[in-house]
Each structure stands twice: as structure tokens, then as C-alpha cells.
Amino acid sequence: MQIRALIYFDELVRTNSMRQAAENLNVAPTAISRQIENLEYHFGTPLVERSARGVKLTAAGELLAVRAGRTLRELDHVHQLIEDLKGLQRGRVSVYANGATVANLLAPALAEFSLRYPKLRFEVTITSARNAIEAVNSAEADIAVTLFAPPLSGTKVRLRSEIVYDVIAATSHPLAAQRDVSLTELAAHSLALPDHSFGARQAFDALFEREGLVLDPVFETSSLEMQKELVLRGAAITMLPALTVQREIQTGQLVALPVADGKGIRTPIDLCVALDRQLSFAAGKLLDFIERFMREQVAGKGRRD
Numbered sequence: 001m002q003i004r005a006l007i008y009f010d011e012l013v014r015t016n017s018m019r020q021a022a023e024n025l026n027v028a029p030t031a032i033s034r035q036i037e038n039l040e041y042h043f044g045t046p047l048v049e050r051s052a053r054g055v056k057l058t059a060a061g062e063l064l065a066v067r068a069g070r071t072l073r074e075l076d077h078v079h080q081l082i083e084d085l086k087g088l089q090r091g092r093v094s095v096y097a098n099g100a101t102v103a104n105l106l107a108p109a110l111a112e113f114s115l116r117y118p119k120l121r122f123e124v125t126i127t128s129a130r131n132a133i134e135a136v137n138s139a140e141a142d143i144a145v146t147l148f149a150p151p152l153s154g155t156k157v158r159l160r161s162e163i164v165y166d167v168i169a170a171t172s173h174p175l176a177a178q179r180d181v182s183l184t185e186l187a188a189h190s191l192a193l194p195d196h197s198f199g200a201r202q203a204f205d206a207l208f209e210r211e212g213l214v215l216d217p218v219f220e221t222s223s224l225e226m227q228k229e230l231v232l233r234g235a236a237i238t239m240l241p242a243l244t245v246q247r248e249i250q251t252g253q254l255v256a257l258p259v260a261d262g263k264g265i266r267t268p269i270d271l272c273v274a275l276d277r278q279l280s281f282a283a284g285k286l287l288d289f290i291e292r293f294m295r296e297q298v299a300g301k302g303r304r305d
Contacts, residue, residue, distance in 0.1 A: 073139045074139055095143045096135045097145050133150070136154075164258075166239065168256055187215065191238065
């Protein structure tokens, strides 16, 4: 069985169309059909059923489809490791980040690293914590950086740092001159917060409920940029890690105020890799760099004693 046959089959599964798969691979549709027939001969069973509406996988085809993608990714990974043995400092790294908050924390590290290693290429996917961990487990991602991550087997936490959520307000806001903000004061002002699908929002709800307060934000949005814009315009205040708005704080547009009496939300930010998968040169270098960045930036500036 040739690797090409698996590549063609994987593309057919992804597109559900002989014609589209052929266009994507820049080959004739007959070449796709021939490679599928080779696979069916190899396994001794039909893998697809063809019809006017496209192709439908048989039970055997479904079984192969689940494993073909991971097999091809692992082969790409082995190819990268072989290139590393030749001393080539190039490659591609896949990073999954849990939401816009982590993306904002991760972006400065990726930018600085890319300037040091301009030949490397990066694929950054923003998704949920669970999807990020599952991507590492399935070899779709080399590295995951998550907040509020669920416990899942198969991954190794390379580094865990604690991050704190501060009250973020425009410098013109009435609360901006205070040293800290109580939860009662927070609840009395217009808030812009993520919706209930976010781990941070669930933590906020639980915190306010414990204090006997009602959390009724004026704005609910899944967009971090929207939250920041509403705060910059003075329409609301929000709760975010200060590092996510560091630029606006440095330019005097926003302030970060701790929640009074140490009642702010604290959560681990995890740097994760697969438990039993060797990283390529590029991914290993980036992992080391992000770890140092997290120790210096997140652990140093994000945590309050």
C-alpha cells in the first residue's frame, strides 16, 4: 500500500467529492478512483459507495478514515524529525490556544520567536480548552496553551502558571483612581463579559453567587476585541488578565485594578504537549521559548501576592 493512496483517500473523505479531491490534489479524478481501488484491493473490502450525490463511506471506510488522517500527520512528523537530523532549522509548528485571552498572551511570544527563527512556519488555531487538548492527543497540534482546561488523559502539562483576572477600566472611569474594586462596586457598574459558554464567565458567576451578588452584565460577547472597545469607550468595565491589555495600559488608555480582599478569579494557564510524542526541532524550540516567556511574563506580572 502506498502513502499516496492514503493521501488521496484522506482528501476524498475531507471533500466528499471525487472531482473536488482531484482539483485540490491537482490530479485527474481517475487517479483518485484508481488509488481508492488500490486501497480496497489491499484491505479486501469496499471503502466507499459512489452515487450522484457524492461518495459515502462504508463501515470499513469509516474505520480507515479515522486513522488515515492521524497516520499521515505522524508521517509528516517523522519527516520533520528526519530533517532535524540533517541539521535543518526549519519546519512547521501547530499551536492550539484556548480563546482570545490566551491568544493575546501568546502573540508576543510567537512574534519574538518568529523574528529569531524566520524560516519556521506557524499554524495557530483558536478553540476551546477541550478541543485544544484533544488536538494534542490526536497529533493535530504540537502544543496547546489553555485556561480553565478540563482534565484529560494523554497530555503532559509542561508548565502551569497562575493568572489573575483584574478589573479593567478606562482611565476616565470613576473607579480608575481607586486602589482596588470590591465585588459590590463591580456589580453596580455596567459590565462587558463573555457569555456562559466561557470558563471565565462560569467562574465569575460562581464567585458572585458565593458573595450573594447578582451578576447582570450589560454586554455579553464572545469577542475579546469587543470587550476592550466597550471599555475603551467608557461604556463598561470588564475582568481580564492585565497582560491581555498591556499595550493599552502602557499607553494610558486603560487601568487594571485588583479585586478587593483577594477575591479575584485566579486560574491556571497550562502549557501542554502529548505525553508520548517526540517534538520536532521547531516545536521543541518553540515550547522552550513559550515556557520561558510564561515564567517571565505570566508568572511574574500576572500573579499578585
